[in-house]
Amino acid sequence: MPPIPIKPGIYKIHAHIIGPSALVTATEHAVDHGAPVITDRLNPLPIEQEWLIEPAEPVPGAPYVVRLAQHVDAGLVTADDRLYVNAVSREQLARFTFExxxxxxxxxxxxxxxxxxxxxxxxxxxxxxxxxxxxTWTLEFVSPAFEE
Incomplete structure (x- = not known):
């Protein structure tokens, strides 16, 4: 399927797994490549569960980067076919498309x-x-970028 555009903003990313609602969550403890990213129950404190999704570059059709909404210096990176969150330069953030x-x-x-x-x-x-x-994932739009 062709990639679809995503409205830049802050989202909760729901995983489609059996059991109670699960959200993409940054864990609190870093390992080699950063903090592992898991799915967990809705639990706003102290775990981070809101993500800023925005185009990697200001051009139509660009892939997206995903950063923590409350700590925008930290974003999603991939290593060893696993997902992590880490404070790296924008160029080092993983790029994603959505279908x-x-x-x-x-x-x-x-x-x-x-x-x-x-x-x-x-x-x-x-x-x-x-x-x-x-x-399969559901993107729950929370707000435009950097608004409460």
Whole structure:
């Protein structure tokens, strides 16, 4: 499917996994490549669960970067086919595109790998895209960028 445009702004990213609602969440403890990014229950404190999605470059059709809404110096990076959040330069942030799928969107890396939530609490992995429930996401628009 062709990539779809996403309105720049602050979002909660819901994983389609069985059980209570699960959101993309930055964990509190860093490892080699940054803090692992998991799916977890809605829990606004102290875990970060709101993300700023914006084009990587100011040109139509550009891929997107994803940063923590409250700590914009930290954004999503990929290493070893896993998702992390880390304070790196904008050029080092992972780039993503979005495609419409049944029930939501598929989030794809610049290498064409899909984000996958295996179960709540597991680190999000990047896999070859398949039509699977665990690779489907819902983007809940919270607000335009940098507004409360």
């Amino acid at each position: 419409t799928v049944i029930g939501g969107v598929k989030i794809l890396s610049d290498k064409g790998l899909a984000l996958r939530a295996n179960h709540r609490g597991a680190q999000i992995t990047l896999v070859e895209p398949k039509p699977e429930f665990q690779e």
